[in-house]
Amino acid sequence: MNENKNKGPDENALIAERRRKLTEMREVGNAYPNDFRRNALADELHQTYGGHEGDHLREEEIHVKVSGRMMVKRVMGKASFIKLKDRTTQIQVRLERDRLAEGLYQKFKKWDVGDILCVSGTLFKTNTGELTVMAEEVTLVTKSLRPLPEKFHGLADQEMRYRQRYVDLIMNEESRDVFRIRSQIITYIRAFLDSQDFLEVETPMMHSTPGGAVARPFETHHNALDMKLFLRIAPELFLKRLVVGGFERVYEINRSFRNEGVSTQHNPEFTMLELYRAYADYNDLIEMIEALFKGLSQSILGSTTITYQEDEIDFSKPFARITVEDVIQKFNPDIDATRLRDREYLAGLATDLGVKVQDNAGAGKLQMEIFDKTCETKLRQPTFVTAYPTEVSPLSRRNDDDPFLTDRFEFFVVGRELANGFSELNDPEDQAERFREQVENAAAGDDEAMSYDHDYIRALEYGLPPTAGLGLGIDRLVMLLTNSASIRDVLLFPYMRPEVFD
RNA sequence: GGGCCGUUAGCUCAGUUUGGUAGAGCAACGGACUUUUAAUCCGUAGGUCGAAGGUUCGACUCCUUCACGGCUCACCA
Numbered sequence: 001m002n003e004n005k006n007k008g009p010d011e012n013a014l015i016a017e018r019r020r021k022l023t024e025m026r027e028v029g030n031a032y033p034n035d036f037r038r039n040a041l042a043d044e045l046h047q048t049y050g051g052h053e054g055d056h057l058r059e060e061e062i063h064v065k066v067s068g069r070m071m072v073k074r075v076m077g078k079a080s081f082i083k084l085k086d087r088t089t090q091i092q093v094r095l096e097r098d099r100l101a102e103g104l105y106q107k108f109k110k111w112d113v114g115d116i117l118c119v120s121g122t123l124f125k126t127n128t129g130e131l132t133v134m135a136e137e138v139t140l141v142t143k144s145l146r147p148l149p150e151k152f153h154g155l156a157d158q159e160m161r162y163r164q165r166y167v168d169l170i171m172n173e174e175s176r177d178v179f180r181i182r183s184q185i186i187t188y189i190r191a192f193l194d195s196q197d198f199l200e201v202e203t204p205m206m207h208s209t210p211g212g213a214v215a216r217p218f219e220t221h222h223n224a225l226d227m228k229l230f231l232r233i234a235p236e237l238f239l240k241r242l243v244v245g246g247f248e249r250v251y252e253i254n255r256s257f258r259n260e261g262v263s264t265q266h267n268p269e270f271t272m273l274e275l276y277r278a279y280a281d282y283n284d285l286i287e288m289i290e291a292l293f294k295g296l297s298q299s300i301l302g303s304t305t306i307t308y309q310e311d312e313i314d315f316s317k318p319f320a321r322i323t324v325e326d327v328i329q330k331f332n333p334d335i336d337a338t339r340l341r342d343r344e345y346l347a348g349l350a351t352d353l354g355v356k357v358q359d360n361a362g363a364g365k366l367q368m369e370i371f372d373k374t375c376e377t378k379l380r381q382p383t384f385v386t387a388y389p390t391e392v393s394p395l396s397r398r399n400d401d402d403p404f405l406t407d408r409f410e411f412f413v414v415g416r417e418l419a420n421g422f423s424e425l426n427d428p429e430d431q432a433e434r435f436r437e438q439v440e441n442a443a444a445g446d447d448e449a450m451s452y453d454h455d456y457i458r459a460l461e462y463g464l465p466p467t468a469g470l471g472l473g474i475d476r477l478v479m480l481l482t483n484s485a486s487i488r489d490v491l492l493f494p495y496m497r498p499e500v501f502d
Numbered sequence: 503g504g505g506c507c508g509u510u511a512g513c514u515c516a517g518u519u520u521g522g523u524a525g526a527g528c529a530a531c532g533g534a535c536u537u538u539u540a541a542u543c544c545g546u547a548g549g550u551c552g553a554a555g556g557u558u559c560g561a562c563u564c565c566u567u568c569a570c571g572g573c574u575c576a577c578c579a
Contacts, residue, residue, distance in 0.1 A: 013548060014512050014530055072539080079536035096536060113529075126537050150513040150528045152540045157513085159571045171513095215579065233579095260578050261503095270579080354576090372578095417579070448578085473579075486572090497570065 009501045014147045021110055022143045033141055036118040040064045043088035045123070046131060054125035064133060066091055067118040067141070069170065072151065075109055081132070084117060085170075092132040093119050099136065107140075113151075114144035114170075162494050178490060182478045184300055186253060189273060189474075192292055198249040198275060203238035205231060205255065209451045212236030212395070216259040216448055218268075231257035234471065235274050236395065237456045240424060243276050243467050244459045251275035253474065264486040265416065265476065268495050276424070276469040282407045285421040285470045286384050289411055290319050293382065300481055308414050308483055311380050319411075323387040324371055331375045341404060346370065360444050364389025364404065377415035384409045388422075394434040394450055396422035411472075413480060421470025428460035 025031040045064060049057065068084035068091070078097040083090045097105035111117070118141050121133040149155040154171040161168040161175070168175045190200065208227070210217040212234030220229050235254045242250050257269045277284065297304050297315045304316035322330070325340050332349075339345040346366035347357045353373045357366065367389055379385070388408040390398055396406035408422035425431050435452040442449035478490040488494035 010512085012512060017530065074538050074541055075535085076538065076541075077535035079538090081538045081541085083539090092539085094537075098536085126539090128537080128539075130537090130539080132537085147512045147529055150515095150540095152528070153514045155513075156515095157509095157571090159509090160513095162571090213579075256579095258579065261576090263578090264573085266579065272579095420579085471579095476579090500569075 015145055018112060018143065018145045018147075021112070022145065025140070025143060031143060033139065036065070036067060036139060036141060038065045038067045038086075038118065040066055041088045042066065042068070042084070042086050042091035045091055046089070049123055050131050052125075054129070057123050057125055060123075062123045063120065063136075064123060065118065065120045066093070066133060067116070069116050069144075070111065070113055071148075073111070073113050078105070080108070082117075084119065092126075092130055093121065093135050093138075094124075094126075094132050095135045095138060099134065100138065104138065108138060111140055112144060112147070114146070114148045115140050116142035116144065159496075162488055163496055163499060165492055175489075178478070178482045178484060179492060181300060181482050182490060185296060185478055185481060186474065188296055188299055189253070189292070192295065193249075193251050193275065196249065198251050198277075199247050201239070201242060201247070201250050201252055203235045203242075203252060203254075205257075207232050209453050211450050211453050211456070212238075213256075213258075214392075214394075214448050214450065218257050218259045233258050234272070236469065236471070237453055239274055239276050240464060240467065240469065241456070241459045243278055244462055244464050248278035248465065249276070262495060264488070265479075267475065267487050267491055270487070271474040273472040273474055274469065276467055278465040278467045280468040281423045281466070282386075282409055282421055282468050285468045286319075286321070286409060286411075289384075289419055289421070289470070289472070290382075293319075296477075296481065306481065306483075308480055309485060311414050313381060313413060313480075315382060319382040319384055321384045321386060321409075324367060324385055324389070325387065327375050327379075327385055328367060328370055331378055332370070340367065358446075360441060360446070362389075362391045364391030368392050376412065376417070379412035380414055383412045385412060393422065394438055395425055395431075397425045397427075398430065416476060417473070418476050418480070419470055419472040421468065424464065424467040424469050426460060426464035426466060428457055431460055432457050 022031060045066070049062065052060075066084060066086065068086035070082050071085045071090060072081070072083035074081045080095045082093050082095065084093060095105060095108060100108075118139045119133055119135050120137040121135040124132055124134050126132050149167065149171050155161055155168050161172070169179075194200070206220070206229045207217075208229060210230040210233050212232070213236065215233045217230040217233050220231065221227070222229050232254075234256055235252050239250050239252060251273060253271065253273050255269055256272055258266075259268065260266060262268065294304055294315050297306055305312060305314045307313075328340065329335055329337055335349070336345065341363045343363045343366065346363055347361075350357050350366050350369045350373075353370065355369045355373065357369075361369075371385075375385075386409045387399070387405045388396065388410070390396070390404060390406050393406040393408050396408040399405040399407055406422060408420075410417050411419035411421075425434070435450065435457070438450040439452050442451070475487050475490050478484070479487060482490060484490050
């Protein structure tokens with residue numbers, strides 16, 4: 001038996017048996033060779049030779065070198081079938097004792113499902129027409145010490161799928177597909193923006209003043225400088241500094257961090273697209289989002305209609321647009337439309353809905369409470385809600401005709417917010433005033449209120465051109481396009497409480 | 503944070519209602535088998551039933567607390 005220090009957690013008899021096999025391999029040579037180079041991937045072989053007649057293939061004598069993890073092993077006496085899985089898909093291999101070097105077949109029979117093999121051989125087709133490699137040489141290049149989950153059901157345990165994503169990815173092709181699509185979505189977004197002359201940038205993730213969103217930040221500490229730092233809650237204020245600097249079109253596909261609850265739609269760290277475009281307003285962004293979503297669904301899923309859980313979503317029609325006050329009326333038909341900005345009236349409605357009304361909440365804040373309670377989940381089809389109250393939009397440009405409102409929208413699909421955008425507030429004096437209000441709110445106990453960012457005001461004083469900007473939740477977008485019910489299904493390593501190893 | 507549900511062999515699951523000391527399939531181990539497709543056939547081994555207490559002659563089963571997870575409500579994004 002091996003020494004204790006070499007053992008991983010959860011050692012059991014199955015692992016011990018495989019460890020014993022590894023020890024035997026070490027005794028007769030290099031147990032972890034790395035000198036084999038394949039010359040074909042499984043899906044290339046299926047595409048190129050899958051249509052060939054079996055007799056034809058025999059005559060062609062096509063030699064290939066493949067490698068991958070052994071997912072299936074069927075030993076039938078002096079011959080066996082196995083399946084190797086590479087990054088594309090699986091390819092079957094047949095091993096016959098009498099075609100292999102002396103004693104090799106006996107060694108192979110001790111290998112386990114999960115081991116990583118390299119095979120050289122010739123293509124042929126089985127009686128049932130499956131493209132298969134007849135092995136001439138076979139090498140075990142990585143011994144797998146841990147047994148894989150059961151082949152038919154795969155890995156079903158949700159907790160283990162998230163904690164040990166590597167096992168989930170080995171076993172569940174649907175899970176691999178989700179992350180392939182995630183990558184395609186991000187690639188598509190980059191191409192979409194790059195083609196419009198946007199510059200991709202990276203801005204700090206550690207902020208001395210958190211800002212750009214309404215949320216509690218994570219705090220950390222810089223030892224050498226002995227100072228408090230915050231993980232960013234949004235890159236917004238840095239990106240707008242870049243527009244001041246003359247990068248008129250910028251974007252960042254960013255990881256941001258918010259110290260809030262965890263749910264099927266919230267992870268402490270999440271990915272967002274933020275983009276800023278000078279000489280544009282929020283209507284231009286609405287058009288961009290509409291074009292982006294139509295292009296994405298067509299390109300990624302091959303259709304402009306998609307199924308998400310219980311909903312059929314149609315991206316082909318023009319997306320709906322409605323103002324906050326109109327949508328509140330639509331879903332609250334008994335409301336008194338003449339009192340939509342009457343704080344006392346709204347406070348009463350909010351209280352009836354179970355909202356704890358804060359003393360410093362104005363009509364705008366209360367409108368949003370009512371919206372969240374009565375409207376949000378009903379916005380199933382793609383909808384832009386516009387004209388958000390200034391009170392809840394401290395970075396948005398005030399509407400020219402109605403100072404109660406800003407030129408802002410949020411984008412909803414399947415009852416969830418996917419994006420938030422607005423014409424940027426580029427009046428430094430108005431912005432300074434809004435920051436002061438936020439500071440007052442913080443003093444009054446609002447622990448999500450923004451801080452006063454002096455350097456950001458200074459940047460605005462140099463002059464931010466008229467600009468529009470938006471944030472788009474990438475994780476929620478991926479959920480939508482992969483029909484995933486939980487944000488954890490689209491995050492490779494979602495946040496989990498630490499596992500206890502004893 | 504509240505509510506509901508779950509945690510049994512490496513994996514997928516029975517067993518809990520009605521307490522009597524744990525089962526199957528796959529995987530493993532030994533054997534048979536040269537075209538399988540969740541291969542098949544014979545045999546063997548594998549579990550302090552999430553943890554700790556309690557009730558009981560006796561607890562996987564009933565009760566309490568805790569841990570982790572899922573769904574959901576609240577809060578938010």
